[in-house]
Amino acid sequence: TTSEAIGFIPNSFSFYSNFIMASFEPCRTKMEKEGIAQSAISAFESTFKSLVSGNTGIIPESTISPVPELVHTDTISAKPDAALLSETVVLKLNGGLGTGMGLDKAKSLLEVKNGDTFLDLTAKQVVCMREEFGQNVKFMLMNSFSTSDDTLEFFQTKYPDLAAEEGLEMLQNKVPKLDAKTYEPATCASDPSNEWCPPGHGDLYAALVGSGRLAALLKGGYKYMFVSNSDNLGATLDLKILTHFATTNASFMMECCERTENDKKGGHLAIRNSDKHLILRESAMCADEDEPAFQDITKHRFFNTNNLWIRLDKLQEIVDKSGGFIPLPMIMNNKTVDPKDDSSQKVVQLETAMGAAIECFDGASAVIVPRTRFAPVKKCNDLLLLRSDAYIITDDFRPVLNPACNGVAPVIALDSKKYKMVGALEEATAEGIPSLVECKRLTVKGKIRMGRSTRFVGDVSITNKSDEAKYVSGKIEDAEMDVSDAVGLGALKPTAVPTAPIDGQKPGTS
Numbered sequence: 001t002t003s004e005a006i007g008f009i010p011n012s013f014s015f016y017s018n019f020i021m022a023s024f025e026p027c028r029t030k031m032e033k034e035g036i037a038q039s040a041i042s043a044f045e046s047t048f049k050s051l052v053s054g055n056t057g058i059i060p061e062s063t064i065s066p067v068p069e070l071v072h073t074d075t076i077s078a079k080p081d082a083a084l085l086s087e088t089v090v091l092k093l094n095g096g097l098g099t100g101m102g103l104d105k106a107k108s109l110l111e112v113k114n115g116d117t118f119l120d121l122t123a124k125q126v127v128c129m130r131e132e133f134g135q136n137v138k139f140m141l142m143n144s145f146s147t148s149d150d151t152l153e154f155f156q157t158k159y160p161d162l163a164a165e166e167g168l169e170m171l172q173n174k175v176p177k178l179d180a181k182t183y184e185p186a187t188c189a190s191d192p193s194n195e196w197c198p199p200g201h202g203d204l205y206a207a208l209v210g211s212g213r214l215a216a217l218l219k220g221g222y223k224y225m226f227v228s229n230s231d232n233l234g235a236t237l238d239l240k241i242l243t244h245f246a247t248t249n250a251s252f253m254m255e256c257c258e259r260t261e262n263d264k265k266g267g268h269l270a271i272r273n274s275d276k277h278l279i280l281r282e283s284a285m286c287a288d289e290d291e292p293a294f295q296d297i298t299k300h301r302f303f304n305t306n307n308l309w310i311r312l313d314k315l316q317e318i319v320d321k322s323g324g325f326i327p328l329p330m331i332m333n334n335k336t337v338d339p340k341d342d343s344s345q346k347v348v349q350l351e352t353a354m355g356a357a358i359e360c361f362d363g364a365s366a367v368i369v370p371r372t373r374f375a376p377v378k379k380c381n382d383l384l385l386l387r388s389d390a391y392i393i394t395d396d397f398r399p400v401l402n403p404a405c406n407g408v409a410p411v412i413a414l415d416s417k418k419y420k421m422v423g424a425l426e427e428a429t430a431e432g433i434p435s436l437v438e439c440k441r442l443t444v445k446g447k448i449r450m451g452r453s454t455r456f457v458g459d460v461s462i463t464n465k466s467d468e469a470k471y472v473s474g475k476i477e478d479a480e481m482d483v484s485d486a487v488g489l490g491a492l493k494p495t496a497v498p499t500a501p502i503d504g505q506k507p508g509t510s
Contacts, residue, residue: 022052022183027176030185034196037210040173043325044199047350050330052183057329059281061290064270066299067278070256072368073241080239084246085135087223090237092122093201093354094151094230095144095172099339101380102421106147108230109154110422112377113387113399119151121233123159124397129237132396137237138222139165141230142207144172144198170213173206175199177337180346186337188345194338201229201306202352205326209319218312225310227354233399234375235307242309244367251314252361254278255307255369259297268300269366272359278366279359280304284331302366304355305374318360326360328352372400380425381412387429388436402437410439410456418447428469448472448483 024045031041050057098107108118116124126139139162143151148171155163162168174196176185188194199206204227208214217225224242228235235255245253256269267282286294293299318326331351338344358364377383385391390410391399401409419425431451436442439456446464449471458478464470468488472481 024048026184027178030176034174036173036175037206039206039210039319039324040175040199040203042323043203043206043328043352044175044350046325046327047330047352048178048183051332051348051350055330057285057331058287059270059279059285060287061293063273064279064281065273067269067271067302067366070302070366070368071244073238073244073255074370076240076244078240078243078247081243081246082133082135082239084224084242085133085137085237085239087221088237088242089138089140089217089222089225090126091140091142091170091204091225091227092230093204093227094119094141094147095198095201096229096231097144097146098422100378100420101383102423106143106150106154107377108147109150110377110383112233112383113391113393116393117154118230118233118377119154120158121393121397121399122230123155123162125233125236126162127159128396133239138217139168140170140213141168142170142172142201142204145174145196146198167213167216170207170211173199173203173210175350177335177347177349180334180348183348186345186347188337191338197335197349198351200331200351201354202326202328202356204354205315205319205328205357208315209324214312214316214319218316223312225312226308227310228307229376231378232305232307232374232376234373235305236373236396236398238373241367241369245309248365250309250363250365251311252358252364253309254355254358254364254366255305255309255373256302256366257305257371257374258301258368259303261297263303264295264297266303268294269302269304269358270300277359277362278364280353280356282331282353285329302368305369306355307369307373308355314361314363322360326357328356328360375399379414379416380419380422381414383422384414384425384429384433385410385412385436387433389433390436390439404437408440410436411441412436413441413443415445415447419444446470446484 027048028041094106094108096107097103098110103110111117112121130137141151148169152169177195177197179186186195224246226237259268265283267280270279270281272279331353333349333351335347335349336342336344337347377386386399390402390405392402394400428449431449434450434454434456436456439460441459442456443461447469448462448464449469451473453473455475457475460476461480462472463482465484466488470483470486470488472483
């Protein structure tokens with residue numbers, strides 16, 4: 001995400017002086033040879049030029065204003081219009097591998113609850129929605145070159161009717177990683193696939209254009225698109241919000257949530273003073289001296305959920321006006337060409353974010369949505385909570401907080417070093433998922449094991465300083481436990497005891 005961008009803003013002009021003459025032509029040649037669409041090449045050229053020109057991406061506090069009150073979707077009174085569904089397409093972004101959680105397949109194929117994966121629940125939501133409204137609401141996926149095969153095989157096996165639909169998949173483009181010193185395309189002789197990276201979800205627009213899908217959707221009579229991340233199961237097609245989007249005649253609409261203390265380091269929505277456009281300012285776009293204002297949640301009150309509503313005809317107008325692409329702000333990440341080898345060639349990866357397109361649309365708007373529409377799974381904390389009894393699955397296959405939680409989700413803080421990877425969580429819960437429905441806060445430091453018999457109540461903290469995993473079971477209520485000296489679950493450690501025959505003892509006797 002943009003807030004995770006590293007090295008986005010080099011600090012001195014001298015950094016740029018070496019690269020001011022860097023040419024895009026080697027990148028163009030490499031991309032054309034790979035058969036990448038012209039829309040994606042043009043979009044990448046735009047971010048490349050931003051990189052070499054010395055554009056820092058900084059948005060000073062003095063150039064923006066806070067967003068005033070927004071409409072909350074709970075207050076929308078417009079009568080839902082089911083007729084709009086025939087003009088609407090639902091698109092899920094499904095390009096992530098979940099490498100940050102130790103996965104080597106599509107993150108959406110991770111089991112969420114009761115044997116269902118993210119994609120299971122998404123597919124069931126679509127089928128349920130079609131049955132409820134009697135409309136064949138169009139559904140699409142934007143896969144990446146890393147997730148396409150796994151995802152299509154999944155749908156062909158479990159949801160063949162959806163798999164057979166025209167235009168189910170749209171492929172995200174790929175762009176060259178750049179040598180950190182020369183800005184020429186990086187090379188990796190051991191694995192040439194490492195020379196490429198995804199261009200971020202801002203590629204949505206270039207992919208729609210380059211694949212011909214935007215033209216086809218417009219020709220087919222589609223006018224509205226709802227886009228969300230595949231790991232956010234709360235982001236379903238809401239007919240009331242769709243109706244509001246249509247009746248207000250907005251060109252682009254972003255679903256926002258109100259920032260809390262937990263959100264203050266993330267990006268926020270703002271108004272650009274020069275043209276009164278809504279824009280996104282991410283943490284990497286904020287100067288050090290503006291940090292207090294950036295983190296002031298009473299001033300900048302709203303953040304982007306990445307649930308977006310797009311008028312497809314307005315998108316086509318912007319693409320035509322800009323020469324076949326949408327110019328989006330640059331995000332730069334410092335990496336190595338081989339992500340598994342820190343000693344390999346240092347590279348920069350250029351990305352864009354799809355929400356940043358809000359600044360490109362005249363007549364863009366934003367609405368406040370409840371937190372139930374923003375429940376992404378980014379860490380094992382989120383996954384454990386979703387898998388537990390603190391969440392239930394509704395009849396229309398949405399995960400919602402268990403009413404017994406009284407509207408407040410438990411706060412889960414698993415040891416980030418021990419439980420960064422999904423495999424570690426799977427190992428810790430091999431005996432089943434513990435009960436969290438009565439839990440307010442669970443803090444775990446060190447390796448523990450828990451199961452169906454484990455029930456956390458109130459505020460619980462468990463510490464294990466030993467190298468051996470320790471099992472906790474039964475009801476644990478408002479407790480601070482140190483299980484470092486408890487019996488462990490590691491391999492048996494036999495002690496060697498010296499022995500000697502007894503004088504006069506006959507063989508076979510005791």
